[in-house]
Amino acid sequence: MLKITKMMAVAATAAVMLTSCEKYDNELPSIAAIAVAGADFSTLEAAAIQGGVAVTLSNKNAGDPSGNFTVFAPTNAAFARLGLVDAGSLGVLQNSFLTNTLLYHVSNGNLLNSALTTGSTSGSALGGLTRRIITRGADKYINGSKILATDVKASNGTVHVIDKVLLATGTNIVASAQLLSTAKVFKNPELTFLVQAVVTSGLATVLSDPASNFTIYAPTDAAFRAAGFPNVAAVAAAPPAVLQQVLLNHAVGTGRFTSEQTGLTATTAGGGTLTYSAFNNGVFTIKSNGIMTPANMVIPDIQCSNGIVHVIDRVLLP
Structure with missing residues (x-):
């Protein structure tokens, strides 16, 4: 500390x-x-x-x-x-x-x-x-x-x-996730499950739109495995409508850094509710209706061209 x-x-x-x-x-x-x-x-x-x-x-x-x-x-x-x-x-x-x-x-x-x-x-x-x-x-x-x-x-x-x-990608949310998933950031790829989920769900166009502005909570690969997806192939085989519902529960309108988050709840793009803990040392935890244990921030405050991404350690099930 x-x-x-x-x-x-x-x-x-x-x-x-x-x-x-x-x-x-x-x-x-x-x-x-x-x-x-x-x-x-x-x-x-x-x-x-x-x-x-x-x-x-x-x-x-x-x-x-x-x-x-x-x-x-x-x-x-x-x-x-x-x-x-x-x-x-x-x-x-x-x-x-x-x-x-x-x-x-x-x-x-x-x-x-x-x-x-x-x-x-x-x-x-x-x-x-x-x-x-x-x-x-x-x-x-x-x-x-x-x-x-x-x-x-x-x-x-x-x-x-x-x-x-300070972290910034200079590109949109989808392209930023792809950078992580193709070892352009870490030598060991990350967010590979999330990128597949975005593609399979059909949300890639929305999340790469330069006119959009989202806060995205991006689950790690380990988070997807813990949620029941053993590998990327399992994500690709999942029903697109189900993946879309899950992913929309990770998106909140208006890109905000952790320092800008003041409320304790937020409505997701899918109509669900996320509950935040109190702001603590620059981060907070996030809970959705479908999980018992709140998600922690692994890498907060990644600035993208059309929003802010916070990498988290759990899938926010609706």
């Missing part, structure tokens, strides 16, 4: 360095050096090296007149929420996905905390994809990630510390 005292120490160290070197900006550590020096950023450091962005974040930003970057930096605990606990565990990811994910955390110029206002958006270095700023009580979020510390100065920009890794 994140130790806020360590995080405060990192921010305080940076502040002291800023005070003592305010006339000599090049004596501040670079963004990459802050990651190297901070005990809570060792996984980020390893990811930056593996993803090929460490050198870039060690230097001035040639693509911006200010020469600066802004980086939203996930802590070790943020990576651990995805099962990525050290440099070795990053090997389950494809390098191209890791690089794109890191770029989604980067902006050009200095984007200070004062500019992170509710309802505003922030561009990223990943193909111009944007992130949105959300306030929940006294806390501020970028997408579904809580901002823990702000305005840590570096010689080449600004660092904000966050508690979850």
